Amino acid sequence: MIVSTLAFYLFAAITVASAFMVISAKNPVHSVLYLILAFFNSAALFVLLGAEFLAMILVVVYVGAVAVLFLFVVMMLDINFAELRQGFLQYLPIGGLIGIILLIELILVVSGWALSPEAIQVAAQTTPTVSDKTNTEQLGQIIYTQYAYLFQAAGMILLVAMIGAIVLTHRQRPGVKKQVIADQVYRKPEEAMAVRKVEPGQGV
Amino acid sequence: MAEFWDIYALPTIIIVGQILLIVVPLLVAVAYLTLYERKVMAVMQLRKGPNVVGPFGLLQPLADGAKLFFKETVVPTGANKILFLLAPMVTFILSLIAWAVIPFDEGMVLADINVGGLYLFAISSLGVYGIIIAGWASNSRYPFLGALRSAAQMVSYEVSIGFVIVTVLLCAGTLNLSGVVLSQKGDLGMLNWWFVPLFPMFIIFFISILAETNRHPFDLPEAEAELVAGYQTEYSSMAFALFFLGEYANMILMSGICTILFLGGWLPPADIAPFTWIPGVVWFGIKVAILLFVFIWVRATLPRYRYDQLMRLGWKVFLPFSLLWVVLTAGFLVFFDMVPA
Numbered sequence: 001m002i003v004s005t006l007a008f009y010l011f012a013a014i015t016v017a018s019a020f021m022v023i024s025a026k027n028p029v030h031s032v033l034y035l036i037l038a039f040f041n042s043a044a045l046f047v048l049l050g051a052e053f054l055a056m057i058l059v060v061v062y063v064g065a066v067a068v069l070f071l072f073v074v075m076m077l078d079i080n081f082a083e084l085r086q087g088f089l090q091y092l093p094i095g096g097l098i099g100i101i102l103l104i105e106l107i108l109v110v111s112g113w114a115l116s117p118e119a120i121q122v123a124a125q126t127t128p129t130v131s132d133k134t135n136t137e138q139l140g141q142i143i144y145t146q147y148a149y150l151f152q153a154a155g156m157i158l159l160v161a162m163i164g165a166i167v168l169t170h171r172q173r174p175g176v177k178k179q180v181i182a183d184q185v186y187r188k189p190e191e192a193m194a195v196r197k198v199e200p201g202q203g204v
Numbered sequence: 205m206a207e208f209w210d211i212y213a214l215p216t217i218i219i220v221g222q223i224l225l226i227v228v229p230l231l232v233a234v235a236y237l238t239l240y241e242r243k244v245m246a247v248m249q250l251r252k253g254p255n256v257v258g259p260f261g262l263l264q265p266l267a268d269g270a271k272l273f274f275k276e277t278v279v280p281t282g283a284n285k286i287l288f289l290l291a292p293m294v295t296f297i298l299s300l301i302a303w304a305v306i307p308f309d310e311g312m313v314l315a316d317i318n319v320g321g322l323y324l325f326a327i328s329s330l331g332v333y334g335i336i337i338a339g340w341a342s343n344s345r346y347p348f349l350g351a352l353r354s355a356a357q358m359v360s361y362e363v364s365i366g367f368v369i370v371t372v373l374l375c376a377g378t379l380n381l382s383g384v385v386l387s388q389k390g391d392l393g394m395l396n397w398w399f400v401p402l403f404p405m406f407i408i409f410f411i412s413i414l415a416e417t418n419r420h421p422f423d424l425p426e427a428e429a430e431l432v433a434g435y436q437t438e439y440s441s442m443a444f445a446l447f448f449l450g451e452y453a454n455m456i457l458m459s460g461i462c463t464i465l466f467l468g469g470w471l472p473p474a475d476i477a478p479f480t481w482i483p484g485v486v487w488f489g490i491k492v493a494i495l496l497f498v499f500i501w502v503r504a505t506l507p508r509y510r511y512d513q514l515m516r517l518g519w520k521v522f523l524p525f526s527l528l529w530v531v532l533t534a535g536f537l538v539f540f541d542m543v544p545a
Contacts (some may be wrong), residue, residue, distance in 0.1 A: 003212065029340060033287075036333075056322035064329030065359065068336070072355050075340050075348075134318045136379055179512070 015041040032071045039063045053136045226303050234452045235265035241500050248504040275441040287341035292443045295334030295450035302327040306460050307382045309470045309484035320381035332358040335435050342438040350434025354425035360518035361415040367526035368409040371533045372465045377544025385469030393474035399466040406466045413458040420503035459495035467491045
């Protein structure tokens with residue numbers, strides 16, 4: 001038991017430290033790499049909880065896809081972050097004020113928090129042991145059976161968002177030559193070449 | 205103290221021993237894969253290949269390794285030193301840790317976890333980091349271009365690999381890799397393996413792993429005619445060797461995954477006497493070697509793709525087709541009530 005506790009503190013400490021480095025690192029590429037480290041350690045925390053499916057999905061989606069695109073974009077942007085940071089002290093009071101307001105709001109919400117009787121019942125139920133069902137199966141039951149329609153709705157919303165983003169950013173540039181494979185396939189020898197009889201010394 | 209020994213120390217020693225049992229043969233396999241490649245290519249091109257060091261050139265990989273080991277590691281002045289040296293390590297380590305969940309025979313697996321398929325997918329999607337970090341940290345034009353190409357390429361082909369894995373898992377009814385292999389066991393022997401009912405997906409998977417491992421004809425990240433050596437340009441000595449080992453280990457790994465998903469893992473091609481005498485590990489090895497032969501065959505045969513053709517193939521051909529096939533497979537299984545419990 002003591003090893004898993006130690007492992008928890010190790011992973012949690014690295015998560016928090018690397019999350020802090022994300023916002024304080026000077027180089028944006030380093031920030032993204034620290035973000036990846038934070039994701040990894042969160043995945044490790046999921047494993048410690050016995051939620052191996054969530055851990056793997058976190059690595060696949062966030063580290064394998066989102067952070068790659070992030071890194072890709074950040075590497076290609078030529079941002080001078082030292083310049084961006086110059087106004088830091090100037091904006092500190094306003095930023096601090098907003099932070100404090102948000103903190104107070106959070107405290108107000110959390111202190112007035114009460115669980116509905118149903119939720120208390122759910123929380124009181126014993127969790128099934130791991131050997132009963134794998135958590136992949138349980139998540140499948142919940143998402144694809146119990147909440148299938150909500151899941152579909154979420155998927156449709158994301159699809160619309162994706163199409164929207166493409167429509168907004170896509171622009172057609174005139175005068176760009178593109179390969180049309182169908183044209184190439186349908187081209188016949190008669191259209192493409194001519195056989196000439198060349199007399200010696202005269203050329204075509 | 206005795207308790208500590210039983211609960212922690214002893215299992216740790218056993219696991220370390222098992223890890224060594226996997227990694228050492230793997231590294232030997234990687235070394236001899238390079239020789240295999242050179243010999244096979246040589247035969248295909250009517251040459252002799254390496255034949256000077258040792259009998260039939262059998263000691264050539266060791267000589268190459270020793271040569272690289274004694275060379276100087278050069279770090280470019282403008283490079284980001286830590287990341288520059290981290291990148292080859294990332295590539296190498298990622299190519300090794302995926303082997304933890306590969307079942308070589310029934311019960312012969314380091315970690316028989318329930319989400320083995322997802323674990324492999326997660327690890328293979330991380331492979332791009334080694335390359336992209338190397339390209340950026342080198343602080344040089346060609347490596348950076350190679351890294352950008354590679355990142356786009358690997359992300360594109362991962363999508364179709366994901367869908368292919370989903371189809372197989374739908375048919376097998378489990379994410380556990382030993383379970384996937386056992387689901388291919390049946391009276392028909394070879395014809396029970398998933399490559400028969402899912403043949404188009406097998407082809408798509410194989411082409412996608414060519415792209416995922418940056419092999420010919422999709423080796424644009426290191427296209428030597430345009431980019432010198434792509435992301436590896438600035439690397440020398442052991443840093444280069446780690447990249448090299450990582451890439452070849454990845455080739456073996458991807459062939460292993462393909463074997464498990466489609467070619468029945470350790471199962472013999474027919475459940476009758478002469479085939480069942482051979483142990484499962486050997487069958488696994490033979491199947492992987494056949495797939496690796498195809499890797500090399502493709503390299504010796506096909507010219508390199510153009511970059512837009514590569515992207516078109518990934519996004520406009522493989523993605524729609526594999527997505528359609530997932531839907532068809534799922535529909536078929538539900539309609540005929542064949543969903544595995």
